[in-house]
Structure formats: structure tokens, C-alpha cells
Amino acid sequence: MSSDEPTPETLREHIEHTRDELGRTVEALAAKADVKAQAREKTAAVKAQAAEKAALVTGQIRDRVEHAAHLASDRTPAAAAAARDNRTAALVAVGAAAVIAFLLVRQVRHARGHK
Template sequence: MTNQPQGEESAPTPEELREQIEHTREELGQTVEALSAKADVKAQAKEKAAELKEQAADKATLVTDQLREKAAHAAQLVKEKTPDPVLDKAAHAAAQARDTAARAGHLAADKTPDPVREKAGTAATMAKANRAPLIAATAAFLVLLLVRRSRRHRK
């Protein structure tokens, strides 16, 4: 009477039941994690923002490379189409300008007293440290001069 009919499966052992329960728990845990990830809008927004940021950086790099390539190509075209005598004259003029500027700089440095050189060095250091306000002041001064000049010519 306790015999089971042949062909039917026997009842699972306690060990098999434990394994099934553990497997079901793992699947349930994965399902809960997937659902919570879908419900986490903040995390999704961060992921999307990071993805868009990366795409923008890639696009910027691509555009920058293309612009550099086009600028190099344009420079090459200008160089190829400029006659050699003009290139030679430009190179000669640039060399003369550099030499003249170097000579003037050495002459000025030789004839400038030490205290004045020290103050000029200090002023240059301060100008480098405060570049933005200095540029703004210079621009304002130039605008003022241009306005005054244009008013004089109108009268």
C-alpha cells in the first residue's frame, strides 16, 4: 500500500527541495534588482547623462580633428599657390624683423638702468598674474581713444 505506481516520479528529497528553494530565491533576487534598477530614475538619468557626455566629447574630438585637417590643407594650398619669390621675400622680411627686434631689445636692455629693469620685471610679472583686468583696461582705453577720435573728425 505504500508502494508507488511505476512510471510516476518519486517525491523530491529535502536536499532537492532546498536546492529548488535556493534557486528560486536567486531568481527572485535578480528579478527584484532588475525591477529596482528600472524604477531608479535618478540612476538612469546619471547613466544617460554620462553617455551623452561621452558622445559629445567624441563628437568634439572628431570635429576638432576635421578642422585641423582642413586648416592644414588650406595652409598647404596657400603655400602651393604662392609664388616662390613672394615666399622668399616674406621669409627674408620676417628674418629682418626678428633681427631688428632682437637688436633693439639688446640695445634697450644695455642702456636701461638696473632699477628700471627691476621695476619693469616686476610690472611684467604682475601683468601676467592679472592678465584679464589688464586686457579689459586696455580695451576700454582703446575704445575711449577711438570714440574721441571719431568725434573730432565729425566736427
């Protein structure tokens, strides 16, 4: 055996290292190929994002309604006009929340349709 030839122990270590790398590569490829898991993750992310936006919109609506109620309690023409303006903004916010909910439902149905 010349000094350039690897020892049996070196060959075993190289084989073991190659097997480990191959195992990690196979696991990574399997994870990328798991479309169902990716769809579940995407659906969960969309649901969380929609819930966050809905909570934000709900808070904004609540604040505007409380503000309008406070202004309306003054019973002045200016307060009545402000209450009407806030009601319009609240209706727009409710409409936006409805659109978000619609998009969420559509996304979930689309993800389920590709199982």
C-alpha cells in the same frame, strides 16, 4: 509517505532555488527602477559621443586650415579661392561643433531636471 511526495530535503532545495530566483528578479527590477543611474549612464554616453564628434570636427578643421594655409602660401589666385572655400567649410564645421555642444548641454540639463 508515498513515492510521489517530495522529501524534506527536496523541498528545502526547491525553496532555496526559488529564493535565489526571487533575489535575482528583485535586483533586476531595482536596477530598472533606478532612474537616476540610468540618467547618469545616458548623460555619460552623450558626453562621450559629443566629445568624440568634437574631436573629429576639430581634426577636420585643423586639416582644412593647414591645407588652406599651404595653398595660400603659393599666392596664386586659384590658391586664394581655395583658401576662401576652405574657410567657409571650417566655419560650417565650427557651427556644427557649436550645435553639438548646445545639444549636449541641453541633454545634460534635461537629465538633471528629472532627478
